[in-house]
Amino acid sequence: MTMRPLISVEGLAKRFPPPSGRGPATTVFEDVWLSIDKGEFVCLIGHSGCGKTTILNALAGLETPSDGVIVAAGQAVDGPSLDRAVIFQSHALMPWMSVLGNVAFAVKSRWHGWSRDKIRAHALRYIELVGLKGAEAKKPAQLSGGMKQRVGIARALSIEPKMLLMDEPFSALDALTRGTLQDEVVRICGETEQTVFMITHDIDEAILLADRIVLMTNGPGARIAEVVVNTLPKPRVRTELHRHPHYYRIRNHLLDFLVTRSKSFEREIAAGGYDPRRPPQVRPGEAEPALVASNPVIVSAKGGAR
Amino acid sequence: MNALRASPALKAGLISVLLLAALLGLWQIAATPRGGGPAVDPEYAKLVGKEAAGGQKSAMPTPVEVGRKLWEHVTDPFYVRGTNDQGIGIQLGWSIGRVLLGFTLAALLAIPLGFVIGMSPLVYRALDPFIQVLKPVSPLAWMPLALYTIKHSGTASIFVIFICSMWPMLINTAFGVMSVRKEWLNVARTLEVRPLRRAFTVVLPAAAPTIMIGMRISVGIAWLVIVAAEMLVGGTGIGYFVWNEWNNLSIANILTAILLIGLVGLVLDQALAWLTRLVTYPE
Numbered sequence: 001m002t003m004r005p006l007i008s009v010e011g012l013a014k015r016f017p018p019p020s021g022r023g024p025a026t027t028v029f030e031d032v033w034l035s036i037d038k039g040e041f042v043c044l045i046g047h048s049g050c051g052k053t054t055i056l057n058a059l060a061g062l063e064t065p066s067d068g069v070i071v072a073a074g075q076a077v078d079g080p081s082l083d084r085a086v087i088f089q090s091h092a093l094m095p096w097m098s099v100l101g102n103v104a105f106a107v108k109s110r111w112h113g114w115s116r117d118k119i120r121a122h123a124l125r126y127i128e129l130v131g132l133k134g135a136e137a138k139k140p141a142q143l144s145g146g147m148k149q150r151v152g153i154a155r156a157l158s159i160e161p162k163m164l165l166m167d168e169p170f171s172a173l174d175a176l177t178r179g180t181l182q183d184e185v186v187r188i189c190g191e192t193e194q195t196v197f198m199i200t201h202d203i204d205e206a207i208l209l210a211d212r213i214v215l216m217t218n219g220p221g222a223r224i225a226e227v228v229v230n231t232l233p234k235p236r237v238r239t240e241l242h243r244h245p246h247y248y249r250i251r252n253h254l255l256d257f258l259v260t261r262s263k264s265f266e267r268e269i270a271a272g273g274y275d276p277r278r279p280p281q282v283r284p285g286e287a288e289p290a291l292v293a294s295n296p297v298i299v300s301a302k303g304g305a306r
Numbered sequence: 307m308n309a310l311r312a313s314p315a316l317k318a319g320l321i322s323v324l325l326l327a328a329l330l331g332l333w334q335i336a337a338t339p340r341g342g343g344p345a346v347d348p349e350y351a352k353l354v355g356k357e358a359a360g361g362q363k364s365a366m367p368t369p370v371e372v373g374r375k376l377w378e379h380v381t382d383p384f385y386v387r388g389t390n391d392q393g394i395g396i397q398l399g400w401s402i403g404r405v406l407l408g409f410t411l412a413a414l415l416a417i418p419l420g421f422v423i424g425m426s427p428l429v430y431r432a433l434d435p436f437i438q439v440l441k442p443v444s445p446l447a448w449m450p451l452a453l454y455t456i457k458h459s460g461t462a463s464i465f466v467i468f469i470c471s472m473w474p475m476l477i478n479t480a481f482g483v484m485s486v487r488k489e490w491l492n493v494a495r496t497l498e499v500r501p502l503r504r505a506f507t508v509v510l511p512a513a514a515p516t517i518m519i520g521m522r523i524s525v526g527i528a529w530l531v532i533v534a535a536e537m538l539v540g541g542t543g544i545g546y547f548v549w550n551e552w553n554n555l556s557i558a559n560i561l562t563a564i565l566l567i568g569l570v571g572l573v574l575d576q577a578l579a580w581l582t583r584l585v586t587y588p589e
Contacts, residue, residue: 060496061496062496079495080492080495080496080498081496082497082498084496085496086492088492088493092489092490092493094493094508094511095587095588095589096511096512096585096587097511105497106497109497109498109499139587139588140589141588141589159497
């Protein structure tokens, strides 16, 4: 079955002109090709400076790429849209609005014609979904970091977007809060079958949440090195995950990439066989551990979409 | 012992009261006339009056005299006995009215204009030279121009208030709008909020504390300037009252007016401070 992907990133690049106005431009990343299917949870992992946030902002329509296009639901992205909600790293709540006010602001933006009561009821439903029932009258300053991010999630979900974009949403939180919120995201995404694109630094977070993990090489001149298919069965539970035989194979593969291969990927490209339009999809979870380090198993592009 | 353990506010209050008492005491001693001045030429004494010649009675009143004068004014603030002799309440009322009118007109222009300047870098750059040149001009320098064009002294002083309250509000509004956090604007963009709604629901509340600080500075400056403006144009107002009493050489009246000008300024400032607290949000 050849289904059109919900999101298709085609030949994306970001270049900055040199500071002095002369000389070659600095390329943050180039030739980035990626597609995301409906209902899929995709994580992007890479070191700082490889342009992860720029890719997410381009997907959100907040930033214009230097090259390439993004096609979302059959239409080229040329600006922000209510179809693609963003959860910001810094939660970005309006401090002068209450929890309810922040969520209702988004709901009203989505459905201009709704009555006050309808907006309120809708917003309250999502506040309850993220477990903040009873705190709707509080101002963001009265909430903990984790609760603020919950409001950010409620605000993003309340507009019922086709896609959710998350920029390291939990990186500012302590480990315990991060864990609980990750569980919430697993639950909510399971319930709503939300399509999600998320940036993270955290390997375990990626393994818990993502169906596919996109690995980027180091910038400048970053590219998508490969796409790791998460073969751990769903529903994935944080406390059970490490017992599955695939877990450490995937984890080691990711770690291995971040520690060594992300730097030296140029050599793998030079060795031939790398097509930026179809970065290799690997399934390290299914491979024998001995094989992973030296020779990743390469599987053909998913679904034969391109 | 108890005073030492008291709260800092109480201690500070106590020191303030002591300072006030010391100042009043020194003043009383300095201003009390002393007998036995130098010998005076009787011809001169006949010419200028005995007291003035002997220097026994200075024009500087004692605190008690000022207190008596203050009480007179406070108990009967609204009398009218001819154009040059009106109660201090009426004079203060004229000044407050002019300040509020000029200030309100300035706010009505400066806040929207500051909003546009803050939103548009183009407008900012285009208007910046004008603002930079006009801002440091003393508001009183506008007075002759205002008198010539408006041909009405009361309106001219309102115009001077208008001009001097413009700049802090304009600059603070522009700065507040310019420094709205980018992430809030990004939230509005991803929610496809229309520009007008964004201006009122995101930019205005975000910039409100900065705008209010500008308004507070403006009202302070306006209250400073009105006294000088009314001294120039005359007729009515607390500034005119001060100048009139200088001509009468009634230092007690002048000191009363100074105290009341200070108190009204304090009230205006605190009113704006209270409004600022209403729109300030903790982050």
